[in-house]
Amino acid sequence: MTRRDWLPWLILALIAAALPWAFYDWSHHRQAGFVVGMLSQMGLMTILALSYNMLLGQAGLFSLCHATFFGFGGYAMVHFLNAAGDGMLPVPMELMPLLAGFASLGLAIVFGSMVTKQRATAFAMITLGISELVATAALMFHHFFGGEGGVNTDRMINQSLFHFSYASGIQVYYLILAWTFIAAIAMRLLTVTPLGRMANACRDNFERAQFMGYDPRTVRFLQFSLAGFFAGIGGGLYAITYEIVTFDAVASPLSANALLMAYIGGTMVFPGPVLGAVLITLLQSGVSLMSNSWLIYVGVLFIAMVTFAPTGLSGIVVAHQPVWRAGRLSRLLVPYLRLLPAAIASLAGFVGLVELLSFLTIGAEQGKRLVLFGSPVNVASTWPWVTAGALLLVGGIWLVKEARSFSRVWEAVIDDVQEART
Amino acid sequence: MEVIVISLLNGLVYGMLLFMLASGLTLIFSMMGVLNFAHASIYMLGAYFAYETSHWIGFWPALIVAPVLCGLIGVAIEVWGLRRVHRNGHVAELLFTFGLVFIIGRSVQMSWGMLPEPYRVPALLDFPLFTLYGLQFPAYRAFMLLVSAAMLGAIWLLLKRTRIGLIIQAALTHPDMVASLGHNVPRVFTIVFAGGCLLAGLAGVIGGNYQSTEPGMADAMGPIVFVVVVFGGLGSLAGCFIASIIMGMVSTFAVVIDASMADALRPLGLTIQANDLLGEVLTVPVARIGALLPLLMMVLILLFRPRGLMGTRDT
Numbered sequence: 001m002t003r004r005d006w007l008p009w010l011i012l013a014l015i016a017a018a019l020p021w022a023f024y025d026w027s028h029h030r031q032a033g034f035v036v037g038m039l040s041q042m043g044l045m046t047i048l049a050l051s052y053n054m055l056l057g058q059a060g061l062f063s064l065c066h067a068t069f070f071g072f073g074g075y076a077m078v079h080f081l082n083a084a085g086d087g088m089l090p091v092p093m094e095l096m097p098l099l100a101g102f103a104s105l106g107l108a109i110v111f112g113s114m115v116t117k118q119r120a121t122a123f124a125m126i127t128l129g130i131s132e133l134v135a136t137a138a139l140m141f142h143h144f145f146g147g148e149g150g151v152n153t154d155r156m157i158n159q160s161l162f163h164f165s166y167a168s169g170i171q172v173y174y175l176i177l178a179w180t181f182i183a184a185i186a187m188r189l190l191t192v193t194p195l196g197r198m199a200n201a202c203r204d205n206f207e208r209a210q211f212m213g214y215d216p217r218t219v220r221f222l223q224f225s226l227a228g229f230f231a232g233i234g235g236g237l238y239a240i241t242y243e244i245v246t247f248d249a250v251a252s253p254l255s256a257n258a259l260l261m262a263y264i265g266g267t268m269v270f271p272g273p274v275l276g277a278v279l280i281t282l283l284q285s286g287v288s289l290m291s292n293s294w295l296i297y298v299g300v301l302f303i304a305m306v307t308f309a310p311t312g313l314s315g316i317v318v319a320h321q322p323v324w325r326a327g328r329l330s331r332l333l334v335p336y337l338r339l340l341p342a343a344i345a346s347l348a349g350f351v352g353l354v355e356l357l358s359f360l361t362i363g364a365e366q367g368k369r370l371v372l373f374g375s376p377v378n379v380a381s382t383w384p385w386v387t388a389g390a391l392l393l394v395g396g397i398w399l400v401k402e403a404r405s406f407s408r409v410w411e412a413v414i415d416d417v418q419e420a421r422t
Numbered sequence: 423m424e425v426i427v428i429s430l431l432n433g434l435v436y437g438m439l440l441f442m443l444a445s446g447l448t449l450i451f452s453m454m455g456v457l458n459f460a461h462a463s464i465y466m467l468g469a470y471f472a473y474e475t476s477h478w479i480g481f482w483p484a485l486i487v488a489p490v491l492c493g494l495i496g497v498a499i500e501v502w503g504l505r506r507v508h509r510n511g512h513v514a515e516l517l518f519t520f521g522l523v524f525i526i527g528r529s530v531q532m533s534w535g536m537l538p539e540p541y542r543v544p545a546l547l548d549f550p551l552f553t554l555y556g557l558q559f560p561a562y563r564a565f566m567l568l569v570s571a572a573m574l575g576a577i578w579l580l581l582k583r584t585r586i587g588l589i590i591q592a593a594l595t596h597p598d599m600v601a602s603l604g605h606n607v608p609r610v611f612t613i614v615f616a617g618g619c620l621l622a623g624l625a626g627v628i629g630g631n632y633q634s635t636e637p638g639m640a641d642a643m644g645p646i647v648f649v650v651v652v653f654g655g656l657g658s659l660a661g662c663f664i665a666s667i668i669m670g671m672v673s674t675f676a677v678v679i680d681a682s683m684a685d686a687l688r689p690l691g692l693t694i695q696a697n698d699l700l701g702e703v704l705t706v707p708v709a710r711i712g713a714l715l716p717l718l719m720m721v722l723i724l725l726f727r728p729r730g731l732m733g734t735r736d737t
Contacts, residue, residue, distance in 0.1 A: 133717040299524030361535035
């Protein structure tokens with residue numbers, strides 16, 4: 001890795017470190033709790049998504065039990081913190097996430113030796129089974145998992161390398177930030193080791209990798225265990241942040257979330273999942289305040305990505321790179337602008353229909369009033385339904401038409417760029 | 423004794439319900455190599471469609487209408503979705519069906535709300551069929567057995583005795599050869615996918631009022647169906663049948679066993695207190711960990727026989 005590779009990371013780290021102070025409440029001299037909480041969540045989710053991408057993107061393994069290791073790291077962390085609080089574990093707070101990582105590594109080695117016998121579909125099913133096994137066990141056994149109530153702890157153990165108390169959210173945020181970058185850099189470096197390269201090889205051409213004398217099972221196993229290790233670090237930080245770990249941290253929705261973040265962000269380039277983690281966390285904290293059905297938007301986005309843009313958001317960005325280098329980006333401007341109104345119309349129609357429908361069944365029970373695009377809407381009248389339906393229909397047809405002409409322009413531009421290069 | 427007989431019957435009913443779901447899943451898998459994560463979601467849709475249909479025109483039409491609707495949805499998914507993402511490889515197909523789980527789940531919540539729907543057993547079948555040792559056996563469960571047995575027979579006849587069954591069987595193992603002989607393999611795929619969804623819908627119709635029709639039913643049923651398919655061996659219909667019955671029995675019998683591993687150790691002179699994790703694992707009664715047993719069995723079979731009970735191939 002050259003200096004040019006490091007520069008974006010450094011800039012990103014500086015922005016992430018400065019961001020809480022942009023929202024600092026100077027009149028009351030305190031941090032904006034919501035922003036710090038959201039940024040911390042972004043850090044945790046970044047670790048989760050990046051470590052998940054070690055499986056999905058780098059090794060081509062579709063795992064559904066990643067939250068198992070995240071959550072297990074969290075549970076282990078709670079017990080470590082409690083032990084440290086009783087004075088039985090003299091480890092500084094800054095190194096505690098490493099312990100949680102090792103706990104998850106142990107579990108990942110146990111499960112990994114079972115699940116990595118298979119790949120592709122069978123692997124996905126077995127990991128689903130493992131995830132359910134641990135989630136069900138978490139509800140049943142009280143000594144380690146605390147049953148439905150979960151286990152809680154107190155993070156102020158007064159063991160710190162830098163004499164921090166970790167009483168405030170901002171200190172925890174910086175701990176998360178530091179570990180997110182350590183983990184991200186470690187995972188980035190792993191991709192250029194022989195192991196990382198062999199994982200790619202096993203993903204791209206399984207038979208050939210076998211033929212060259214590598215055992216794909218070993219590669220899968222190592223990759224799976226290491227991914228579990230990093231997820232455990234994330235889980236440990238999760239336990240420090242919230243001071244409680246419940247069954248939600250090992251349950252399948254979190255595994256699904258890891259998948260959504262990694263895939264929507266883009267699995268083929270290393271920073272892709274970071275983009276996904278930031279975006280999904282923003283959606284989760286922002287849209288979920290406004291709408292009951294934010295998950296359906298994420299689901300539709302996901303399906304659309306799988307069908308039309310399997311390289312994810314970062315893949316779309318990367319695809320523009322050669323065009324940008326050749327100085328032809330301006331040719332795409334008008335086609336993009338033409339796409340915009342059609343996309344906005346169909347999006348508005350879709351959002352309108354979803355909100356109307358979900359208000360009818362869910363929102364009305366909560367005694368809320370529906371407000372769409374800034375104006376109150378009467379669900380009982382037919383006009384909103386007709387408008388939304390018409391917008392979706394007309395916008396959709398328009399969008400398909402524009403998309404066809406856009407893809408013609410795109411192909412012409414790509415051809416041009418390739419010609420100019422040769 | 424009475425507990426054993428009643429549990430045997432209930433286990434059979436549950437096992438056959440599982441088989442209705444798992445058979446479609448395993449057929450789709452062995453043919454197309456696609457694991458349909460949305461299979462349990464289709465089951466849920468079947469239950470909701472049946473509730474809606476029986477609300478308007480009665481239960482008996484629903485028995486036909488709801489599975490057909492599910493089959494049509496299956497056709498739509500295969501033709502417009504899976505064929506498109508097929509180019510991007512197997513993982514893309516898995517991801518696609520996984521995304522469908524989200525969309526179907528949320529759409530059901532949006533359309534029918536979060537609360538369970540009052541989808542009831544039809545009045546005609548709402549009576550105890552017989553009384554055994556003072557315990558009643560509802561006629562509806564016998565009806566469920568009847569439907570699932572009829573379905574089992576129909577699948578068997580279709581696969582073994584008809585021309586299309588012959589082509590399906592051939593396409594399972596040698597799709598390229600079947601295509602070269604002039605058969606439309608993609609259409610066979612669509613038929614199988616639609617058929618699997620139809621079976622899942624039928625399972626939803628008769629399972630929706632046996633269990634409860636609520637937005638969480640897909641999540642409750644999904645993992646156990648996957649466990650059945652893995653346990654029976656991927657791609658084996660016979661193994662799938664045996665695994666369904668075993669899982670049905672295990673789930674029902676576990677509920678009535680109030681013993682724990684510590685009880686088994688007691689004759690050896692060991693008494694165990696539940697004051698640490700190991701003690702808790704040993705003293706927890708089987709009834710409480712009933713939901714855990716099928717999953718544990720899956721892990722065990724993977725350890726000792728990774729292909730499952732009757733699986734013929736690795737993936």
